[in-house]
Amino acid sequence: MNLQELSAAINMLGALCGPRGKNFLAHVEVPAEVQAAFAQLQTVYGTDTRAANPAYAIK
Structure with missing residues (x-):
């Protein structure tokens, strides 16, 4: 990769699991x-x- x-994958994950998806990902494989x-x-x-x-904390 x-x-x-890698940047595209991170952006995709951010779009799918934003603040409303908090605690959604159970496991992430780090290359x-x-x-x-x-x-x-x-x-x-x-x-x-x-x-x-x-300033970037989830409120």
Whole structure:
């Protein structure tokens, strides 16, 4: 799966499972390429993450 296909899949899921679909997805398979990219980023950034933006919280 290339980046364009992954982006399209994410957009499709967002359209199907938006805020009204909260807690709808029971399981999501994360592609090995994404897991590998995340592992590579962790070697640079460690476990640092940014705080969630409250402007995007579901109300």
